[in-house]
Structures are given as structure tokens and as C-alpha cells.
Amino acid sequence: MNSLNQKMNDIHHEFEETVKRIQSHNGVDGVIVVNNNGDLITSTLDMRSSVSYGELMSTLAENAIGFVRNLDPSNELTVLRMGSKRREVLVAPGKFRLNIFF
Amino acid sequence: MNSLNQKMNDIHHEFEETVKRIQSHNGVDGVIVVNNNGDLITSTLDMRSSVSYGELMSTLAENAIGFVRNLDPSNELTVLRMGSKRREVLVAPGKFRLNIFF
Numbered sequence: 001m002n003s004l005n006q007k008m009n010d011i012h013h014e015f016e017e018t019v020k021r022i023q024s025h026n027g028v029d030g031v032i033v034v035n036n037n038g039d040l041i042t043s044t045l046d047m048r049s050s051v052s053y054g055e056l057m058s059t060l061a062e063n064a065i066g067f068v069r070n071l072d073p074s075n076e077l078t079v080l081r082m083g084s085k086r087r088e089v090l091v092a093p094g095k096f097r098l099n100i101f102f
Numbered sequence: 103m104n105s106l107n108q109k110m111n112d113i114h115h116e117f118e119e120t121v122k123r124i125q126s127h128n129g130v131d132g133v134i135v136v137n138n139n140g141d142l143i144t145s146t147l148d149m150r151s152s153v154s155y156g157e158l159m160s161t162l163a164e165n166a167i168g169f170v171r172n173l174d175p176s177n178e179l180t181v182l183r184m185g186s187k188r189r190e191v192l193v194a195p196g197k198f199r200l201n202i203f204f
Contacts, residue, residue: 056169063165067158068186079185084170086177 019044022100031100034058061091124202133202136160163193
């Protein structure tokens with residue numbers, strides 16, 4: 001195996017471990033990772049929920065990212081939390097977008 | 103003064119006291135209150151910022167309220183927090199919507 005392949009495997013492994021680590025936290029119902037186009041990368045929820053949550057969260061995150069930049073173009077959204085009566089949703093934007101459901 | 107007037111004065115006083123109390127918290131830069139149509143009710147920021155923040159927050163809050171209801175029609179958004187590199191914005195929906203800027 002050449003070193004590029006090895007490196008990609010390492011990154012993939014680290015990525016999977018991170019998702020597992022977050023999912024294992026007490027109270028976490030699910031983890032969804034989407035790319036910046038809103039495409040689903042990985043999810044611990046069922047396919048139907050993952051796709052519909054992923055799309056909704058992407059729209060919302062785009063709005064929030066725009067809102068922060070609108071107020072100050074040099075600023076950047078780091079986290080979006082939505083608390084509701086029954087559930088909490090946390091979105092962490094980055095290269096990939098991480099949606100965590102409590 | 104009749105009792106209705108008295109009651110309205112009491113509510114108005116309580117409302118003003120609440121805004122003052124939140125504003126006085128350490129790290130709070132401003133408090134904006136809008137109604138559910140996005141109209142500005144009161145603000146501790148300057149008029150220009152208040153109007154533009156108020157409008158942006160209203161759009162975002164509407165989206166978040168819709169998102170929560172979409173996932174579960176019997177659920178309800180209680181709080182929306184946006185963390186960014188330089189600022190944190192908290193939206194508390196209710197009869198009036200409270201936007202708090204840290």
C-alpha cells in the first residue's frame with residue numbers, strides 16, 4: 001500500500017472513530033455528517049430520517065452562516081444549537097457539517 | 103386609573119424590567135425584542151443594527167421553528183443559539199421574540 005492510500009485510510013479511520021465517540025455520549029440519539037452541498041456522508045440514524053434531517057439542517061445552517069457573515073464578513077459560525085421541548089440539535093460547521101441529535 | 107390600564111402598566115413595567123435585567127448581565131452586548139411579524143418592539147442597540155439584526159433573526163427563527171415542527175408537529179422550539187468566532191446570539195421565541203447578543 002502506498003503512503004497516499006495509507007494516509008487516506010488513516011483519515012477515514014479517524015473520521016469513523018470520531019462519529020462513534022460522539023454517538024457513544026450519553027443522551028446522543030444520532031449523528032449525521034453532510035458535506036457542504038448537503039449530501040449525506042455518514043449517519044447513525046435510519047436512511048429516511050438522515051436524508052430529511054440532513055436537508056433541513058443544511059438549509060438552516062446555510063442561513064445561519066449567512067446571518068453571521070452579514071453582520072460581520074470576517075466572522076464565522078462555529079456552532080448552531082436548537083433547543084426544543086423534546087430534543088436538542090447541534091450543528092457544527094466545518095469541512096463537513098456535523099449534526100448531533102440529543 | 104381603571105384596573106385594565108393599571109394591569110397594562112404593570113405588564114409594560116415588568117417587560118422593561120426584564121429587558122434591563124438581561125442587558126445588565128455580564129457580556130451581554132444588546133437585547134432586541136421583536137413580535138412574531140418581525141416588527142421591532144424594543145432594543146438596547148442603535149436603530150440601524152436593531153432593524154437589520156431583527157429582520158435577519160426573524161427569518162432564521164422562522165426557519166428553526168419550522169424545522170422543529172417538521173420533525174415532530176407536537177414539538178416546539180425553545181431556544182436557538184448561534185456561536186461564532188466573535189459573538190454569540192441567542193433567540194428565545196415566545197409571544198415576543200427575544201434576541202440576545204453576547
